Amino acid sequence: NQEMKNKLHTGVNNFGKNNTTPTTTRMSRRARVASDVRQKCAAYVLALRPWSFSASLTPVALGSVLAYKLEGSVDLLILMVCAVTVLVVHGAGNLVNTYYDFSKGIDHKKSDDRTLVDEILAPQDVVMFGALLYSLGCLCATLLYFLSTMKLEHLALIYFGGLSSSFLYTGGIGLKYVALGDVVILITFGPLAVMFAHAVQVGYLSVLPLVYAVPLALNTEAILHSNNTRDMDSDKHAGIVTLAILIGPTLSYVLYNFLLFVPYVLFCILATRYTISMALPLLTLPMAFSLEKQFRSRFYAKIPQKTAKLNLLMGLFYVFGIILAPAGSLPLL
């Protein structure tokens, strides 16, 4: 601010000496303010870690498409509001993570998340943005209550379940710090989000989305597990415990393979026993083999982002496979 004040001051003093008109001085000041606003907005967007949004968008797509198969139609407005709700709660969870990892000294100069370490944003900005997102999420959930036929107690149970998980992952007791982060991710990004998206469409809770969520949930957990394996040494140094630390690098590799390949086994079973369209996600197998190789060679740096990319593609193929399945060919329990 002081620098900007000095520059503006100089600009005014130079007026008349170097042909600077008041208009250009005002324009450059406006341009600089606009550029500052743009930089700040970009910093806020990056702090949300948008590369990970596939993890919450694919369960919404899956839940909605299951509702379409069951009820024959989906309400597009409900789908949009539901996607925004889940995205906003997910984003807020990422901000809570940024804030607590920084205040506990877990994030450092070499961390993936350097929003606070590099002073790109102030801790107070992150807190305010997180509170804003949680408020927006509550507003969207209220809107969903009026748009859908879901009972208030059911909607509140799932929505606040998602909201509390997103906060408690690193806030409060900090489930991530006591090796429970993997369970949180497995449940929230899988059954909870799929059930939420399905229930707001059909108006009731069902076990069907929980079963269909399994392959996607495993793949999403692979993102987190690769992230925790990469950060194993620095997390150990910071004094926290993750599943990757508990089981060590070799078993971590075994677990990553389990999370990566079991969904493909399930797709093979669905394709051979029910309908061939469920073989569509198998198109992503080459990506999975390439990731397995990188994990085996311990080139962890880009694996979480690449696994998120695989997650998006696999999720989309899964959803298209369900859409293309002939009527009555899918197991509806």
Ligand SMILES: CC(C)=CCC/C(C)=C/CC/C(C)=C/CC/C(C)=C/COP(=O)(O)OP(=O)(O)O
């Ligand atoms: C059902 C409803 C309404 C919402 C569900 C919405 C979701 C999916 C919420 C989950 C939010 C959540 C648990 C976010 C945490 C995100 C996360 C896994 C961050 C990664 O944390 P670290 O493991 O610390 O990674 P870094 O090391 O990169 O910081």
Ligand SMILES: Cc1cc(O)c2ccccc2c1O
């Ligand atoms: C599922 C999921 C979701 C996220 O937002 C993540 C953010 C950073 C690192 C890992 C993440 C993750 O595994």
